[in-house]
Amino acid sequence: MKAITTSGWGLSAELVLNTISAPTRLGANDVLVQVHGASVNPKDWKLNYHAAVAFTPLLVNKLPPFFGDDLAGVIIDKGSKVRDFEIGDAVYGMDMRPRTASLAELTRIDQKRIAKKPPSLTFQQAASMPLAAQTALQGLRKGKAEAGKSVLIIGASGGVGTFAVQIAKAMGLHVTGVCSGRNADFARELGADEIIDYTQGDYRNTAGSFDLVFDVTSYESPRTCDALIAEDGWFISTGGDTRSMLITPFYRVFGKHCGTVVVESWTRDLDTLSELVESGKLRPIIDSVFPLAQSQQAYDRSRTGRCRGKVVIEVMA
Template identity: 75%
Template structure:
């Protein structure tokens, strides 16, 4: 089968299209998926380009050469204890232990990590959802978001941010989205009640107080956002940058309401998202679509920091 693998480590790492043997051994609760689409997430290139520089021997030994987390496709085989999916079912999901290896024509994944694809979505749209949309859902939940909560979403126009704005609105929260000026109308179109153009000044000192500050850029900390947090305000980060990843737990030890969302894929959460999709409350935003052979270019697009929504990789020409 055709599959994308990573060659090299650190700043010289590149993605290459190769021929590899298809998965042959299924666990009792695994399904084999013919992958129609996958999507790009910062988690992959951050591991490959940054953590590997610091801990190359460890990363080389633990991370498989295959790439990709999100997938959408069709079940073509199943393990002996798979009871909820049939061959021919259209599904989507991910598994981050450590990777789904979804940039391949076929991928193996546990039935606990997938759900049936919403009928109203294309495979490309469904593939854009698992990591980013579940990060948004689980981050809002971890931060205590509830109907009426005043939520500030930093990075509202990106992959996680576009989902976070829509999900927060679906859960009846009051949403303020932070983005650049060129994306103000776009974020308002997602349903944000208010927007802030971060290029016009340091909004962190003047935007007021919020019940939940959800930083999906990973560049902020509870300290930099302290003026944004109300008396009982909660700070949540996606934790992809070093300062946020290591700093946020320290602030929590000091008694601050702060946390990092470490996303997991669970069928129950995917089905919650399905209900929002089918009710018209949630719509994936696709920035761009690349063929499998151009996966390196897709990741470079994601690294640019200028994406509106998700970058998707099409494996089936759908």
């Protein structure tokens, strides 16, 4: 089968299209998926390009050479304990192993990591959702988001941000999005009530306070966003400055709560997203689509940090 592998590690690494053996052994809870679509997430290329990986041989040797987390496709085989899915089902999801290996024509995935694809979505649209949309959903939950509260979403026009804005609105929150001026109208179309243009100056001490500050860019920290967090409010990040995140316990002393969302893929959360899609409250935003053979270009596009929505890779037409 055709699959994308890496030719090396660090900044000089290249993704290449190879012919490799197809998976032959399924676990009892696994399904074998014929992959139609996958998508790019910063986590994917950071695992390969980050200096810490490039200079840590022990970690490098443990990472598989395959790429891709998100997938959408059709089940063509299943393990003996798979009960909720049948051969021929269209599904979407991801695994939280180092990589799902979804940039391949066939891949294995545990049944608890997938759900049936929303009928109204194409495989490409569905493939853009699992990691980013579940990150948004789980981050909002961790930040105690609920109807009537206010949320500031830093990075409102990016992969996670576009989902976070829509999900927050569906939950009944007042949403303020942080993005560049060129994306302001786009963020409003997604449902943002207010927009802050970060190119017009440092807003972090002047924008007021919010019940939840959700940094989906991973660039901020509780320290840099202190003035934005309301009393008894939350700061949630998708990563951020590790050193700054270590001060989390001290922020709790002063009535402010902080945390990092570490996404997991669960059938129940994917089903929740599917319900939002089918009710018209959530739609995936596709920045660009690349064929499997151009996966390197797709990752390069993601690394620019200028994507509006998700970068998708078409594995099989």
